[in-house]
Amino acid sequence: MARRYEPSEIEPRWAEVWGAEALYRVGGPDDPRPRFYALDMFPYPSGDLHMGHAEAFVLGDVIPRFRWMQGYNVLHPIGWDSFGLPAENAAIQRGIHPKEWTYANIEKQAASFRRYGVSVDWSTRLHTSDPEYYRWTQWLFLKLYERGLAYRKLAPANWCPKDQTVLANEQVVAGACERCGTPVVRKDLVQWFFKITEYAQALLDDMELLPGWSDRVLTMQRNWIGRSEGAEVEFEIAETGEQVTVFTTRPDTLWGVTFFVFAPEHPMVEELAKAGGTSAEVAALRDRLQATPLTSREQAESREGVPLGVHAVNPVNGERVACFVAPYVLMEYGTGAVMGVPGHDQRDFEFAREHGLEVRVVIQPEGEPRDPATMTEAHDHQGSMVDSGPFDGTPSPEGIPRVIAWLEEQGKGRAAISFRIRDWLISRQRYWGAPIPIVHCPTCGDVPVPEADLPVVLPDDVDFSLTGESPLAKHEGFLNVTCPRCGGAAKRETDTMDTFVDSSWYYFRYLSPNDDTRAFDPGAVARWMPVDQYTGGIEHAILHLLYSRFVTKVLNDMGLAPFREPFPRLLNQGQVIMDGAAMSKSKGNIVEPMPLVERWGADAIRVTMLFANKPEDDIDWADVSPEGVRSWLDRVWRAAHDAAGREGEDPEPLRRFTHRTIRQVTELYERHRFNVVVARLMELTNEIRAALDRREPAREAATALVQMVAPMAPFIAEELWRAVLDAEGSVHRSAWPAFDPDLARLETVTLVVQVDGRVRDRLEVSPDLSEEEAERLARESEGARRVIGDREVARVIVRPPKLVNLVTA
Ligand SMILES: [Zn+2]
Ligand SMILES: [Zn+2]
Numbered sequence: 136m137a138r139r140y141e142p143s144e145i146e147p148r149w150a151e152v153w154g155a156e157a158l159y160r161v162g163g164p165d166d167p168r169p170r171f172y173a174l175d176m177f178p179y180p181s182g183d184l185h186m187g188h189a190e191a192f193v194l195g196d197v198i199p200r201f202r203w204m205q206g207y208n209v210l211h212p213i214g215w216d217s218f219g220l221p222a223e224n225a226a227i228q229r230g231i232h233p234k235e236w237t238y239a240n241i242e243k244q245a246a247s248f249r250r251y252g253v254s255v256d257w258s259t260r261l262h263t264s265d266p267e268y269y270r271w272t273q274w275l276f277l278k279l280y281e282r283g284l285a286y287r288k289l290a291p292a293n294w295c296p297k298d299q300t301v302l303a304n305e306q307v308v309a310g311a312c313e314r315c316g317t318p319v320v321r322k323d324l325v326q327w328f329f330k331i332t333e334y335a336q337a338l339l340d341d342m343e344l345l346p347g348w349s350d351r352v353l354t355m356q357r358n359w360i361g362r363s364e365g366a367e368v369e370f371e372i373a374e375t376g377e378q379v380t381v382f383t384t385r386p387d388t389l390w391g392v393t394f395f396v397f398a399p400e401h402p403m404v405e406e407l408a409k410a411g412g413t414s415a416e417v418a419a420l421r422d423r424l425q426a427t428p429l430t431s432r433e434q435a436e437s438r439e440g441v442p443l444g445v446h447a448v449n450p451v452n453g454e455r456v457a458c459f460v461a462p463y464v465l466m467e468y469g470t471g472a473v474m475g476v477p478g479h480d481q482r483d484f485e486f487a488r489e490h491g492l493e494v495r496v497v498i499q500p501e502g503e504p505r506d507p508a509t510m511t512e513a514h515d516h517q518g519s520m521v522d523s524g525p526f527d528g529t530p531s532p533e534g535i536p537r538v539i540a541w542l543e544e545q546g547k548g549r550a551a552i553s554f555r556i557r558d559w560l561i562s563r564q565r566y567w568g569a570p571i572p573i574v575h576c577p578t579c580g581d582v583p584v585p586e587a588d589l590p591v592v593l594p595d596d597v598d599f600s601l602t603g604e605s606p607l608a609k610h611e612g613f614l615n616v617t618c619p620r621c622g623g624a625a626k627r628e629t630d631t632m633d634t635f636v637d638s639s640w641y642y643f644r645y646l647s648p649n650d651d652t653r654a655f656d657p658g659a660v661a662r663w664m665p666v667d668q669y670t671g672g673i674e675h676a677i678l679h680l681l682y683s684r685f686v687t688k689v690l691n692d693m694g695l696a697p698f699r700e701p702f703p704r705l706l707n708q709g710q711v712i713m714d715g716a717a718m719s720k721s722k723g724n725i726v727e728p729m730p731l732v733e734r735w736g737a738d739a740i741r742v743t744m745l746f747a748n749k750p751e752d753d754i755d756w757a758d759v760s761p762e763g764v765r766s767w768l769d770r771v772w773r774a775a776h777d778a779a780g781r782e783g784e785d786p787e788p789l790r791r792f793t794h795r796t797i798r799q800v801t802e803l804y805e806r807h808r809f810n811v812v813v814a815r816l817m818e819l820t821n822e823i824r825a826a827l828d829r830r831e832p833a834r835e836a837a838t839a840l841v842q843m844v845a846p847m848a849p850f851i852a853e854e855l856w857r858a859v860l861d862a863e864g865s866v867h868r869s870a871w872p873a874f875d876p877d878l879a880r881l882e883t884v885t886l887v888v889q890v891d892g893r894v895r896d897r898l899e900v901s902p903d904l905s906e907e908e909a910e911r912l913a914r915e916s917e918g919a920r921r922v923i924g925d926r927e928v929a930r931v932i933v934r935p936p937k938l939v940n941l942v943t944a
Pocket of ligand 2: 580619622623625
């Protein structure tokens, strides 16, 4: 009599055994097996695991488990992205130290990962908030600083009034703080930046090295980098003779310039206002902007502006046009000055209408000429150049390179490329982050902390109250130091680093997490990297991946990493939602995974996640119940028990089914089609049950089933393998079942022949049919020939071995 399947009994027991056996410990440098580096985006310790973790970490777990069984030496590390604002905010709310809150949550999550059966190598464990880790984050900062890739400048910043800190442009969503939703304001601060723009072109070009990324993510990266081709054009200020450069993607519209605009922060504005006698008006505008700070977005939509009283000379025709200062021109984009072409740029059009400026049409669309007097919007499409001097009649797309060539000849401009991406603002005026290792000396200026003096340790005893300044700035013991260069009194930098710096290189540290002599071991990096499979959420498709790619390129240029891209293969899972909406506290629709694990078992929840959908698609938990999966696992349990007690070779039909399933499932695992794997294994379970009910042996089939279940439902598979099938060692170290090609072949399958989408014939064919063969058989089939007659086949859709569709002209 078989025991009952009782996950709450077997699961904690095996979790303990695996821990004691260090089952998932990576093999050493001499391990002869091929290496496989499986990486999950490491968790943020904001509480216990949530449903997103439960999904992400089962996907990220099935892959390394499958590779172990295929004979790889697998590295599947674990760590925590444990610095950041939420810890500090939670600490302020609850009156406890961020460290206490953070590390308590880490322990909670670690226990849940073990309970959930995640196969990580605990010896790799790291936390980015440990001094042993952030020492090397500071080292990375110094390396970037040495290479001129870290610098400090006064810059308008996005400021979250609630979190009292600066946000990167990437952390501002629709004008509001990504984290708390508070509208972001602008504030001028001296801040640290990483010069990611120096790598903008490389970040685009190297996308070729990312074969395993979805088009969706590649497009998001490409748009973020935002490369545009055009021209830099030199205008001259008539009153002062100074040159101003603008960037335009439409040099073919230069003859349509009717005004000129500077961003309020443009360094020339003050001088020009003085020259134009408009200092008072300009100062008033700036004060207004300062007093009612605008988000970048509002600024871009504003049509406010004041004349500067000076004129810019259009280099193509010598015309003098009025200059303005207006907040819709952003200092951070292009050169901070633009030529106003209201006929062909919508924002310029709106500005011109608001301020009664001339609208001039210099690109006329075919057949429907635009009239400036009646236009209600700019014509920003193509057409023929008109009123454009030597270029009249030129179609606008051709006009662009021709005008650029002409500008170059005249010495008035040049071809240029502009990127939308800005340098990475890494300064945060908060406590719970890695201190920036710089000392400000009144004599020597900015002095890097010597590497031997790292880490610059975060003091524990700080005042967290929000003042808009880093809490470190009020800590005298931290603040006051002697200058490492001259020995005089100096002050430490009190900004901490954006947590995206911590997570931009953690996958290097995983290779030698306990090395206290260097950030990482370049030998291990050369052996293990690039990462074979990276798994994580689409919400990190821009920032984290862009920053990691940038840092890897810098390390490559430093000779520390023999590759340009860290993650050639990336799997972005969908979200777990509820009733079509994201789970959130405010909606009250949050489901927690660990209570589900207690109720149904970790295996059942893992398989439910995998079975619910393709990994890339969202899972609506309202449509999902672990009940069906749990009852399937029950059937697997009973089938293995019954099969174990019956001697003899499996009958031929069952053997064929088993080997066919092994063949299909192996390929489905490779392609990450885990939901289909579950369906195939359910079918195999039914076949085994049927054989057992006929009193036939099924041990070979049951053994293969248990092995194929193992990556998804590791606990039940281990119990059945070791305790029921009496097999050697752990199922998770067993060799992945091989299939016999003769047995795995289907005798025949039905090939459906369609003509123009309608079924006209059915043929019995070999399942290994090639595309060419399938098309030939379809064209020659009775049914198709009768319908087609002497019409011509224009297109053929072939899906061997099941379908051919002949499409007639
Ligand atoms: Zn905020
Ligand atoms: Zn000094």
